[in-house]
Structure formats: structure tokens, C-alpha cells
Amino acid sequence: MKQAKAGLAHGQWLLLLAGLCLQHRVAAQDFTVAVEESDNHPFEYVQGDGKTHGGFHLEVIDEVTARLGWHVVYKPMPWQRALRSLQLGRVDALSYLARTPERDAYAVFLPAAIQHRQYAGLFVLRAQRQHFPDSARPCSYAAYRMAAASNYFYGAIVQQAMHECWQIDMTASSKEEVFAKLLAGRIDIAVAYGTSLQSLDMRMPELQSQVVALREPRWLIGDFYLGFSRKAMSAQRIDAYVAALGRFRKTPAYQQLVSKYNMKSFLP
Template sequence: MPDRPPGLRLLMIGAVLIAAALLPAQALAREGPATLTLCQEDADNYPWTLTTGPGYSNHLLDRVGQQLGVRIRYVRKPWRRCLLEAQQGAVDGVMDIAWLPERETLGAYPMHKGKPDPRYRLHDDSYSLFTHIDSSLDWDGKQFSQPAPRMAAQVDYSVVSPLRALGAQVTESAKGSVDILRLVVLGNTDGAALLTREGDYQLSRHPDLARQIKRAPQPIFNPPMYLMVSHRIADQHPAWTRKLWETIASVRESAAFQRQAAPLLKP
């Protein structure tokens, strides 16, 4: 058999080396599911998830899915239903969820030394105090200005436990943020603890509420928000699940994604 030209030999060697380098990634992709079904709340959580189209977290996870070769499927359900179905393994994960110790029974978080690792978050978020413009209730970053204030919060949101630890009388509501802001205007509660960006966004869309409501400048609670993966997926595909969280971190910090997300993050 005649010798191959040197240039052709080099091309063949290069092709072999590239194929070998891709083998671990391909093997890891085969370890994971073909489709990942993720639950997001069926209400606006601006700018992270929206009822009118994809939000920040959808764009981020779509890019993650492309890198891992997995189809991301989104389902919208009430928040409590998302948590229940993650625990049951009926969905593969829940988006935009803060860590609480009791939530470790619901699904898996990217943990390091017994705590969630914020490097692998979807994004940072905060909860703030919204009160009637004439209210004397305030928050200084450590405590409320009144003892045992009546506070409204969305059902099963992560701010409920910190509020109760601060002595607040918390009413959990299945209603959305706009309806809770209306409770504040009507005087049915002393204040509301809402996600800061979502509360600000709804006030910008409802001038009638904005004229009657103010927000305390210091946030009550600043939780990183994660993609919580069902225990079923995490147990069946541990290496792939770790790679999923690592890919979230790398995509989140990429210049291409930050350019895409910038319009959603404008004040």
C-alpha cells in the first residue's frame, strides 16, 4: 500500500485526537435524559419567568440544554404543585427556587460542605417590604419598626420562614403579586414581602397601585435562586446533574448570554 502524503497523515491524526477529546462529553451526554421537564410557576416572576413568553431563566436554560444536547421542556403550574411534583418525580426540576433546609426533601441542590453552592445559581434575587404610602411600618435591614406586623406573602415562598423568625404574623396567599399589593392598599395587611424586581415591575404597570405603595430600600432576604433537580434525576444521573449545574454557571457568565439577557435586567 503506498504511503499517505504527510499532510493527509497529519489531518487523520488531528481527527483522531479531536474525536478522543469529544468522547467524555458524548459519554456524559448519553448518561443524562433526552428531555428535561422543568416546572415554573404559572404567574409572572419578572424578569426570570413570564406568562407572556420566555424570561431570563428560560433563555439561560435553553442555552444550557443546547450545550448538553438535552431538550428542555417547560410546564407552568401553581408553585405548590411544582414543589409537590418535583418531590414525586413527576417533573425533573423546579426553576428559580431558593434553598431552605426543609426543601432538601423535595429535590437536589448543588451542594458544597452541606450548603448550596451559589456559584451554580441561576441568578440572585431579593424580597422587599411593600407598604401603604402612609404606613409607619419600615424595615432597617435587621428588624421591623413595629412588633409582630401582619405580613402577606405568596404561598410556600422562601421568605415565609424568615418572616416568621422575625416575629411577623404571616398570611400566605395563593394570589399573585398584584392581588397581594391590592391587599396592602385596602389595609388588609400591614405590608407585603414580595420579590423585589417582580414588585417593582408590577408597580410600573399599575400606576394606581404605585401612587399608594412604597418599598423599603433594604431587602428583607437575599436568596440565590437555583435549578432544583428531582431526586430521581439526581440519583440516576449524578455526574450529568453536576455537569448541568456547572454548565448553568458557565453559560450565566458568558458574554453571549449576558448580551441576550441585558434587556430583561434593565431597571
């Protein structure tokens, strides 16, 4: 009798252990991606808890994870919190991430995981457009009041101009705040990504009629990545994702997404 009880207990233990292992395998299939809590058309956007989402970046992630059998979970959050979450390993990856030496310490950047190439532009009120030059020389704009969002990376040319000759306000935490200052007349020029008017079309529809980008300044920022957390992602999982991404990019479905979002000029 004692042996039967011991055997039963041992069997129950094995079942429990098997259940825990199965639960671990299922959890390991999850792929948690932080996304900025903002509308970044045509690259990405999320609504609510992230289940409603779209844009080139996220639809590519959807396709790749589906092929891997992973369950992707999008976590929309303010940009600074997204960076911190990636650093602490609270998420597996962060979308739309520029590479910097500081971020190299906690994120893995791979050429195969580049999402698109971005440019910086200068935006002014349409009614005042004639007062501004079209120049590729950053210091041509030294006399103007300018603003840009903090915690965004604008590329080496812009970063140098910020230190050398621009009068620039960096107190805004988002591109929405920067353009609100432009509309209110508190600044002369908004510094932002070249696709900002498109990405803010839903949230700030008044921009399209009141704001215009200067033609000449189109300064290369660099490549933007799906950055993987060094703490949360193993090398094996990263390799698996990148390999699946490479295979997907060779399919007609990928080319359809490129055409859908007019991405050809943004791809490296």
C-alpha cells in the same frame, strides 16, 4: 421455510428493539422544567403551555439545553404543585427555587446552578408612605398588619420576625393576593421579594402608581437555584447540565443576557 420464518421474526424483533432504544434515547433528551404559573419578571415568565416564555432564568436554560442537544419543555403550574411535581419526579427540575432543609430531601442544589440572589422588602400604599419608618430592624414593624404569600421562602431574618413579633397573615397563596389585600386596605404592609413591582407590572399595572417599597429594609433571602429532582435526574445528566452552564457563562452571549435583564446586582 420454518428457518426463514424464524429468521424474519428475529429480524423484525431486532428492528423493533432498535426502534425502542432509539425512542428511549430521544425521550432521554427531554428536559422538563416546572415554572411557577406567574409573571416573575425580570427572572422568568411563561404564557399558555410554556412555549411562550422569557426572562433571565429561562433564557439561560434555553441556551444551555440547546448546547447539550436537549429538548426543554416548560411546565407552568401553581407553586405548591410545582414543588410536589419535583418531589415525585414528575419534572426534571424546578426553576427559581430557594434551598431549605425540607427541599434537600428531594432536590439537588448545586452552587454552580445558582440562578440569582434575592432580597425581601416591605411594600406600602404610596399615599400612606409617611406613616412608616425606614428601619433594618424587623420588629420596628410589629404594630402593623402584614401579609405574605404562603409556600414562599423569605430568608432567615424574615422567618424569625414572623415567629417573634410580626402580626402577619399567611393565608394568601400568591404575591398577587398579598398585594390585592394591600390595595383593599386589609393590611398595612405587604412582605414580598424586592422585585415584586416589576414582576407584577403586566398583571397588576396599578401597583406602580399606588404602591412603593420602603427604602431601608432589604433583607437578604439567599440564593435561588435551578433545583434538580433526585428521582427524575441522574447524577450524570445533572453533571452534564452544570458543565454546559459553566461553559455558557464564559461566553459573550451570557453577558448579553446579564445586561439585558440588569442582573449584575443579583448575581452571587
